[in-house]
Amino acid sequence: MTGLPTNTPAVADVLGNDSDPDGTPRSGHRSDRGHRGCGRRPDRPGRGHLVGGYHHRRDHLHPEAGFTADPTPITYTVADNDGNVSNPASVALDFDAQSPTAVDDTVTGLPTNTPAVADVLGNDSDPDGTLDPATVQIAGTAAAGDDLIVPGEGTWSVDTTTGEITFTPEAGFTADPTPITYTVADNDGNVSNPASVALDFDAQSPTAVDDTVTGLPTNTPAVADVLGNDSDPDGTLDPATVQIAGTAAAGDDLIVPGEGTWSVDTTTGEITFTPRRASPPTRRRSPTRSRTMTVTSRTRPRSRSTSTRSRRPPSMTP
Template sequence: MTANDTDKDGDLDPSTVVITKQPQNGTISVDPITGEVTYTPNKGYVGPDQFEYTVKDKAGNVSDPATVVIDITANPVAVDDSAETKEDTPIIIDVTSNDSDKDGDLDPSTVVITKQPKNGTVSVDPITGEVTYTPNKGYVGPDAFEYTVKDKAGNVSDPATVVVEVSANPVAVDDSAETKEDTPIIIDVTSNDSDKDGDLDPSTVVITKQPQNGTVSVDPITGEVTYTPNKGYVGPDQFEYTVKDKAGNVSDPATVVIDITANPVAVDDSAETKENTPIIIEVTSNDTDKDGDLDPSTVVITKQPQNGTVSVDPITGEVTYTPNKGYVGPDAFEYTVKDKAGNVSDPATVVIDITANPVAVDDSAETKENTPIIIDVTSNDTDKDGDLDPSTVVITKQPQNGTVSVDPITGEVTYTPNKGYVGPDAFEYTVKDKAGNVSDPAMVVIDIT
């Protein structure tokens, strides 16, 4: 303090410095040897202060008081900051935006990083003092760094801590689903999605690309998506969606592929069989499937016949129908068939007409030696269906002692005994009905007298 003081005798004595007026906003102490004065401002005080002192020479002469004026300037205050960014996403942080300086001359360009982050890197804009924080690739979690800032007087703040929360982007994973033609399906699209932070929010599912062959709706609570294929559409379709976590981070779009498979179509069938005669029916021969993968081995009888029994070939799907013994008339059963995707057809009905075999009844006749006789062999024959066809009479066993001829229209048989023969003779015949069912053979006995 005496560095600028003078004495004409050249014997100024710094050790004689005496404070003659104390400062109002601080305290002072004097070094008894050097005369240097240590001034300590009151805690938190910023502004001007002053005190006065005198000094002697070695002859004991005392100077007039001199005034010492001190300007106490404020240290800038750097305030802790917090920020949040997404995984693998840099963020610019205006660290000085909440900092202050009582003198009002904070200098953002003086920001200095005093402690580096452990899980990322930082760079400082030399003009604005803004800090760009870049998290390490794939890192999720908290990170921190420290910085100081000066004012224009060069006063340095204490370090402030900036805490950065690096939150994970949720990961939406592609999905696939399968439904049947004209059948809506509910898809839990987020069931395989993930979030490193563990706070995936299914209620934030958003459809980002609509399907081309159907419609979708999202449950606003569960995030489940209901997909409804367009009527009659069969084939692939797809849509895309995103989902957020509770921090608002959005996933990349995921694709949901849906395969809409056709229901096979089982077509009604009809068949005809004779009384007491089983019939094999290839029920799937007229059935169809848009996907082309009808599976005949999946034929299932869904409604049994009332007048017969059925069995299914487990490989071909062919159905063997056996009418009840002696039954004549209509009968029916129902079946379904699947395709290879497991889609089941609606039931189809198979109608069977069981026709009666005509009954040829034995006959007898009498004629004289060398005299032909016309026998109406079908006059006593019967047919449950009422459609006996006499024109179908066929001789199945010839007589031994005569000859026969059949009228091709009436079915009447002309028997001519051999010349001179007297005694019994016989022949056999069958007759059909109009459905082609053939009777068992009947015997005609002739007595030639």
């Protein structure tokens, strides 16, 4: 019998092609490694044992756990209704080894600018054996365990002890890498189907740090290099995106009544505060046409006293 799945009991209809010219076969008799007798179960260490009622036309092979090869052939005889015994005939079973099944892998929530590890064998399986981590091979490489370098992205490598695949990004590469495929073989050398590995990186936000500038002269514009102590774990800061809270868009000025104006240099990201200038003193005229500054005391016109003189006409002397 051929085309049998490994790790599965196999049934042989041994009487299906046997015949008797003058009767019908009634019972079977098997010979196997010195075990003889009708209806016996000749165990096969490391392989399995045969079970079943031999007079029911079928022999059953139950392989031992982990045995996936073809069992050693056996021979049997069969007697007819008159008790006449046949010649010995053999029973050979041909098992087809089953390949491993590899399942696609997707790893999400990964921090950018950091190596990522995928346990690709964790969801793979083999129906009749065990997976061999040393046989993990990335498509596009010459042999199992070889690295795959993707220009502009990074390097994929295999841990031949665990079967894990690691992606190490190039400096500055923060996007999701192009997915790859891999295969793995089992302990019998059977190779799996190709399965994919996809990585999903989460972009990280910049970190802004409070700024304090001291020792500034009054009544003079002050500049703060606000980006000097800020950082981004997986990229670069964009000066054109600096936005002061309370403004409509990045780069807009913020006017604080009574204080001054905050403005952004969209080339450097620096923020400048320009204090409000004091109003110049105003002048106004007094009724006496003397000029007085409002910020000083007002001058007053001096008061004058007046006197009246009477003239008498000259007296006439007769």
